[in-house]
Amino acid sequence: MKRWLPSPLLSLGLLLTWLLLNQSAEPAHWLLGAALGIIAPLLARPLLPHGHARLRRPRALLRLLWLSAIEIIRSSVNVGQLILLRKPGAVNSQFIRVPLDLRSPHGLALLSCLINSTPGTVWVDLLPERHELLLHVFDLHDEAWWIDTIKTSYEGPIIEVFEGSGPTPEGEKA
Template sequence: MKRLLPAPLLSLACALLWLLLNLSLSPGNLLLAALLGVLAPLLMTSLRPLPVRIRKPGTILRLLGRVGIDVLASNLQVAWGVLNLGRRPPRSAFVKVPLELRDANGLAALSAITTVVPGTVWSELALDRSILLLHVFDLDDEARFITHFKTTYERPLMEIFE
């Protein structure tokens, strides 16, 4: 049964969504809903994330707290930078951060963190996952930024996922 329906809740959701979008319970729509419910999860099996084994839950809590603090501080820094555009323009730059993190789930978490923290934008990840290109709104010292990024975000994610 698991082979035919690898994700039963997803199958049910797909079928119900099909019926809801068509607003019809005709035999043809019921058949299409059943086909969609069975085939969609089967065809998308390779897209499903790998199972995650999380280590060190305390590290997760510390990382979440640190991200929260950084979000608040970055919001204030970006707001101050925007308000002072006339006096001192921001020193925007692209920064290449060498990565040691290779786990796909860890990289996804890192991209989410980067997206949430104002002033940084995840621009590109090298095909071999060794270098991350970030755009930084206002950069004082590139080496200090890279060190901060790696110790604050990458290292805890490596402890959690690898």
């Protein structure tokens, strides 16, 4: 079954999307949608060298995405104020290195997306030999704060989502 239908939920989603986009339940649209739902995941299989990600804690992912959306909005306002109200020479643009405990390729990809979606920060490079992230910050004032924020607000929840372990309150077992 996995050979011909590697992602059943994705295939079903593609079929339903096809039917909704065409606003029709004609047999021909069912057939075309089913073909799309089977062929697209098969063609995309080589793009997943590490296989499918397994979400250990989906609730943690929803919480992470919600907090990230709030951070993106907050950062948009801050960067807008910096650009409009500060003189260019007053902005302290710097590179910092953030040590990472995260090893999951899917988790690293999510971390990259979240960091690059947040105005004022750019993921520059991953230094695999040191397990460090090279990050550019548009207006850096406290490097320790940035490292702590990346590790606690992003990396910790991502580890919890993909690896099933993460920050737990003292005294509780993971």
